[in-house]
Every structure is written in structure tokens, then in C-alpha cells.
Amino acid sequence: MISRRSTMRPMSDINVVPYIDVMLVLLVIFMITAPLMNSGQIDLPSVGKSLAPPVAPLEVIINKDSTLALNDRSEEGPERNVTREELIELLKQKQAQNADQPVVISADKNVRYEEVISIMDVLQQQKIKKVGLLAQTKGR
Template identity: 45%
Template sequence: MPGVAARGRGRRTINEINMVPFIDVMLVLLIIFMVTAPLITPSLIDLPSVGKANRTPDQKVEVVIGKDESLVLRSGDKSSPMAMQALAQAVLASQAGKPPGTVAVVISADRSVKYETVVRVMDTLQRAGVQRVGLSVQLAR
């Protein structure tokens, strides 16, 4: 029921918001959040660790992604610059005629290259049906 103010002759309703209950509720919520915030543990991401392969590949094809996102395909002693569109066909050609799983594809990228570029290269190779694609890593010293 709204408050009623009596002034002289007539009664008039007070149409102001009572802020005291609102402030009480906000203070209670603030205290609840302050108490529960330290109890919430941040979610941890369980990343895979670098291990050793069961069997080293007989041959290796390396896709090098430079700082300027240029692609170079290294196969044996040969090294040739490559466009993204021709990359999958060149890798499949280097794997052709050999038993499946004997030619591994290793992607080496500069540290400053965007993650999106590395994923785009992996996706291009995967869509073309290239098997045994891995990432080159440098072990911490």
C-alpha cells in the first residue's frame, strides 16, 4: 500500500521509490558474491603432452609456414615455395606409390604465425585425404 501523507486538509499519496529495501538486497548479494568468488576454481585445460612416436616415419614431408604466412614444401633435399591451393596436391603426389603411413607430413610454423593459418593448412591437408599430419615442436630446455 503506498504511503499516505497528511497535509492540512487532504490526503496525498507519496509516489517516491523506497530505496532502503533495494539497498539491503544489493548489500546481501554483494556479500554473497564476495564470499563465493574465491571458492570458484577457474577451469583448467588439459593439453596433450609431447611424447615420442612409436615408430619414426621412413620419409618426411615438411610444410614450413613463414612469418609472412608463405608456404614452403620440403621433401627430402628439395624445397619449393607453394600456394595453399596447390599444397594438398603436392603432398599427395609425394605420398603416392608408397605404403600408407610411411610418409609423415610435419607442419613447422614460426612462433609469430597466427594459429588460424596453421589450422587452415591442417584443414586443407585433411580435406584432401592426407594421412599422418603432425606439428613440429621445439622441446623446452
């Protein structure tokens, strides 16, 4: 009896044949049922008006000496020096063409805060809806 016990060692092999059989059966089932499934139909929402690309903003530039300039980014060309009255007239014309025309204010860092606020006040009086301030990121 002692000799018989020593010949019986624990088995350290894993029989993977049944697992392979199960996987092949599952593969056959999926291969048969996949073509029978309906592809889903997606109903996309519709919009009332077409999506237009964003309009390039008008840039109001306030220089160090508090002079004003206007740069229309949608048109190729240099900035145009303007007075406050000319700025108001040009903004009225642009807003008549496109009421959603955004305007950004670009001021030199040495310009007094009052000058920027007064230009923002002019823009608000002209009923310009989209106003932003242009800033430069710090260099590394």
C-alpha cells in the same frame, strides 16, 4: 674341577671344510648334468609383410608472412616455396606414391593459430593419415 673349567674356552673358529666338500660335490653334479640338458628351441613369430624403414616426413613450413614452403626430408635439397594449390597438388602426388607418408607442420611462433588450423584442414581434406606438429625444445 675349577682348573679344568678354566682351560675350556668357547671355540671361535668355524670349520669350513664340510662346506667346501658340499660345494665341490654340487659343482661336479652341475658339470656332469649341464651338457646333457637340451637347449631350448625358440619359435619366433612371423610377420605378413616385411618391416620397412620409416619414411622421412614431408614438412609443410608456414613462414611469418603466412607464405608456405614444402620440404621433402627424403630428398636432399632446399625447401620449395609453394602456393596453397601447389601444396595440394604436391601432397596428392606424394600420397599416390606412398599412402602412409607422414606430414609435419612447422610454423613460426608468430604465425596466427588460424593459419595452422587451415593447413591442418587442407591435410585432412586430402585424406592424409599421419599429421604432426614440429616444435622446438626450449634452450637451457
